[in-house]
Amino acid sequence: MMRDAVRVLVIDDEPAIRALLRGALEPAGYDVIEADNAAQALASAQVQAPHVVLLDLGLPDRDGLDLIAPLRKAGATVLVVSARDATAQKVAALDQGADDYVTKPFDTDEVLARVRTALRHRAGPDVLAAGLRFDDIEIDLDARVVRRAGAEVHLAPKEFALLAELAANAGKVVTHTHLLRTIWGPGHETDVEYLRVAARGIRRKLETDGAAPSRIRNEPGVGYRLAVGMGS
Amino acid sequence: MPPGRRRAPLAGALVSAFGPAREGSSATGWLVSLVLIAVVTAGGETLAAHGNDADISMLYLIPVIYAGTRHGLGTGLATGLVAALAYDFFFVPPLYSLLVADPSHVLSMVILIGTAVVCSQLGGQVRRQARLAQANADRNGAIAGFARLLMGINRREDLWALLAREIARLLDVRTVVLAPDMPGESGRRLVVKAAVPAFDRLDLIDGVAARWAYDTARPTGPGSDAMAVSEWQFIPVLGGNVAHAVFGVGREDARMALTGAQEPLLASLLDQAGLALARIAAEEDMLALGKVQERDRLRAALLSSIGHDLRTPLTTVLGMLRAIRPETARQQAQLDSARGEAERLDRFVANLIDMVRIETGGLERALEPVDLNEAVTAALDDLRRVLGAHPVIVEVARDLPLVMADPVLLHHCLINLVDNAAKHGRADGPVTLRARPAGEGLALAVLDEGPGIVAGEEQRVFGMFTRLEGSDRRGGTGLGLAIVKGFAQAMGMEVAAANRAEGKGAAFTLLIPSENLRQVDGAG
Numbered sequence: 001m002m003r004d005a006v007r008v009l010v011i012d013d014e015p016a017i018r019a020l021l022r023g024a025l026e027p028a029g030y031d032v033i034e035a036d037n038a039a040q041a042l043a044s045a046q047v048q049a050p051h052v053v054l055l056d057l058g059l060p061d062r063d064g065l066d067l068i069a070p071l072r073k074a075g076a077t078v079l080v081v082s083a084r085d086a087t088a089q090k091v092a093a094l095d096q097g098a099d100d101y102v103t104k105p106f107d108t109d110e111v112l113a114r115v116r117t118a119l120r121h122r123a124g125p126d127v128l129a130a131g132l133r134f135d136d137i138e139i140d141l142d143a144r145v146v147r148r149a150g151a152e153v154h155l156a157p158k159e160f161a162l163l164a165e166l167a168a169n170a171g172k173v174v175t176h177t178h179l180l181r182t183i184w185g186p187g188h189e190t191d192v193e194y195l196r197v198a199a200r201g202i203r204r205k206l207e208t209d210g211a212a213p214s215r216i217r218n219e220p221g222v223g224y225r226l227a228v229g230m231g232s
Numbered sequence: 233m234p235p236g237r238r239r240a241p242l243a244g245a246l247v248s249a250f251g252p253a254r255e256g257s258s259a260t261g262w263l264v265s266l267v268l269i270a271v272v273t274a275g276g277e278t279l280a281a282h283g284n285d286a287d288i289s290m291l292y293l294i295p296v297i298y299a300g301t302r303h304g305l306g307t308g309l310a311t312g313l314v315a316a317l318a319y320d321f322f323f324v325p326p327l328y329s330l331l332v333a334d335p336s337h338v339l340s341m342v343i344l345i346g347t348a349v350v351c352s353q354l355g356g357q358v359r360r361q362a363r364l365a366q367a368n369a370d371r372n373g374a375i376a377g378f379a380r381l382l383m384g385i386n387r388r389e390d391l392w393a394l395l396a397r398e399i400a401r402l403l404d405v406r407t408v409v410l411a412p413d414m415p416g417e418s419g420r421r422l423v424v425k426a427a428v429p430a431f432d433r434l435d436l437i438d439g440v441a442a443r444w445a446y447d448t449a450r451p452t453g454p455g456s457d458a459m460a461v462s463e464w465q466f467i468p469v470l471g472g473n474v475a476h477a478v479f480g481v482g483r484e485d486a487r488m489a490l491t492g493a494q495e496p497l498l499a500s501l502l503d504q505a506g507l508a509l510a511r512i513a514a515e516e517d518m519l520a521l522g523k524v525q526e527r528d529r530l531r532a533a534l535l536s537s538i539g540h541d542l543r544t545p546l547t548t549v550l551g552m553l554r555a556i557r558p559e560t561a562r563q564q565a566q567l568d569s570a571r572g573e574a575e576r577l578d579r580f581v582a583n584l585i586d587m588v589r590i591e592t593g594g595l596e597r598a599l600e601p602v603d604l605n606e607a608v609t610a611a612l613d614d615l616r617r618v619l620g621a622h623p624v625i626v627e628v629a630r631d632l633p634l635v636m637a638d639p640v641l642l643h644h645c646l647i648n649l650v651d652n653a654a655k656h657g658r659a660d661g662p663v664t665l666r667a668r669p670a671g672e673g674l675a676l677a678v679l680d681e682g683p684g685i686v687a688g689e690e691q692r693v694f695g696m697f698t699r700l701e702g703s704d705r706r707g708g709t710g711l712g713l714a715i716v717k718g719f720a721q722a723m724g725m726e727v728a729a730a731n732r733a734e735g736k737g738a739a740f741t742l743l744i745p746s747e748n749l750r751q752v753d754g755a756g
Contacts, residue, residue: 016548024555058540083543087640105547105578108555193601196634197752200603204630217613218606220639221598 009033009050011041013060021054024108038062045074052115056081057089068096077118087221094175117171132167134215134228137206139167148206158183159201166226175223261303265311268295273318280323288323289340296344300351312348316341371497374402378501382508386515395479395505396426403494410442411477422446442466442478449475465490469502471509528592535588542581550574583711586644590718597641597722601634601750604676608665611646622654627666633749641719648712649740653680672746681737690729724748
């Protein structure tokens with residue numbers, strides 16, 4: 001698949017940023033297409049059908065958020081590149097169907113990891129359907145069982161549902177709103193408290209050392225990310 | 233309706249019957265009364281000649297009532313006396329003498345005098361009330377006219393000119409308005425803003441009296457309890473409890489400028505002027521506010537532009553530096569140093585933007601339940617490189633209540649506190665994050681093992697561009713702690729800085745009040 005020229009469309013009005021991304025993506029085997037404005041980006045998306053789009057939200061001719069829907073319609077997975085403090089913008093982008101985001105200033109390794117994760121999820125959820133294994137944790141989605149070092153760990157139903165949802169999106173950020181709607185149902189989108197308590201429960205049962213970086217990563221104001229399978 | 237009509241209908245009717253009321257006793261009144269007495273006496277003689285002398289005393293009521301109601305007590309009483317004597321002399325037996333044979337005639341004479349007293353009192357009351365009513369009407373008319381003129385004024389200078397001109401006209405006095413050179417600067421000297429007739433300067437004594445009226449917000453000059461030697465009466469023009477100007481009235485012949493009736497009128501006019509002044513001040517404030525908003529808007533635009541223009545090249549530089557694969561340890565060290573500096577620059581830009589958001593009130597916050605464990609982990613994650621060799625000790629219990637906070641603002645608070653601890657702590661010394669109950673709330677402290685805070689600087693460290701004494705060798709923007717304070721306060725929290733109770737080093741604490749805590753039951 002890699003050699004079969006995965007096309008990445010880089011949309012940014014700054015030539016230096018495009019050059020930086022090209023410099024990181026091409027050695028990793030991707031075909032890079034560039035666009036410096038919204039109109040050109042939409043044209044490229046139609047003609048060249050990129051697999052992944054790196055979209056800077058601050059475009060000169062149009063709000064980058066408006067591009068997410070048409071780009072997805074053209075069959076691309078959208079990764080948003082956004083400023084550090086633009087939390088609301090990130091959430092809006094994710095709500096409109098962006099797959100994930102990268103924060104400026106970004107690490108090119110991080111960008112590559114995000115692209116790999118996006119491509120893996122493009123290949124279909126069945127890759128993960130059977131389950132997921134990280135550290136000494138094993139999540140069996142079919143049997144709805146979690147094992148740690150081979151021994152079954154009892155999770156409350158909501159805790160398991162949360163872990164399963166994060167595992168199904170392993171490596172990707174999942175917004176609070178999405179998690180609450182999927183697990184607790186419509187009408188609970190703002191009950192962040194439920195989510196905090198469930199996440200706390202999972203950590204207490206699965207993680208021993210409080211100081212070690214947690215696998216269930218909190219992205220302040222945005223959502224959670226199960227930090228596994230990010231390609232390293 | 234004049235009040236006199238209602239309170240004394242009889243006297244009112246009498247006054248109407250005798251024509252418009254005039255003031256006090258007068259020679260004319262006397263003369264008319266005497267003529268009336270003469271006429272009545274002549275008429276009485278005619279009646280008596282026809283043998284009808286029973287009610288002649290009643291005829292004398294005509295001059296008595298006339299004099300009493302129209303010309304006051306003096307004339308009335310005198311007319312009553314003369315009428316009684318005339319009656320006695322011409323009609324009471326023995327005739328043509330002042331002797332009285334029949335005591336019943338004495339009663340008639342007493343009635344004449346009594347009527348004079350009663351009528352003069354009633355008439356005086358009616359006249360007083362009518363005069364008062366007229367004065368009230370004049371005063372209200374003057375105030376209303378003045379208020380109409382004030383409505384059209386929207387500059388202080390116009391107000392001063394109007395005050396001087398209109399009050400000079402209404403009260404027939406000389407007027408002067410004094411105010412500070414610049415509005416609002418009470419310390420400045422008072423200058424003549426307007427005067428009728430026009431002049432430029434006050435005498436020294438008058439100037440002192442005006443200043444005194446301005447400073448104490450009380451009248452000075454003749455008739456007041458201060459500076460009575462001044463030629464002018466000075467009355468402060470108040471807006472709120474503060475004098476904004478001083479109004480002076482005077483008279484060419486240096487008599488007391490105001491009559492008793494004029495003083496309340498002048499007070500009302502100056503009250504009106506005070507209200508107009510308050511309105512003008514409010515309008516000026518609005519204008520100034522507009523200018524401030526415009527300035528804030530420019531500043532925000534400038535900063536957003538700086539943010540973008542600095543960050544774009546920084547992103548490229550950082551990206552490029554991270555992409556370079558060094559070949560020697562020396563290159564690695566150089567690269568690390570370059571990256572460290574570029575990252576510092578990036579944090580500086582971020583802090584600058586945050587500070588402007590605090591300063592311009594552009595801080596948007598959305599409180600939601602946050603798990604301190606998660607918040608601390610996320611902050612440490614972001615600061616892995618900054619922390620470098622500093623070991624990190626996290627003492628945050630897993631079963632703490634959730635904290636109502638804006639997750640992004642809290643994240644920036646923690647980043648700045650940990651960054652500060654790494655910067656000012658002992659090289660490679662541990663950085664500790666510790667959550668403890670504090671009263672009903674929680675205290676989240678970031679502790680280092682550095683030199684600590686100089687005594688007395690505990691509050692100053694949260695100021696903008698403040699660096700601790702002797703600690704600037706590590707560099708820093710001096711904004712980090714100010715941002716922590718601004719963000720914490722936006723979330724209803726407080727900050728505190730102190731030296732650690734145990735051992736060496738500083739403790740920076742985020743104080744989370746109980747209102748921000750959400751208890752959770754342990755089970756998920």
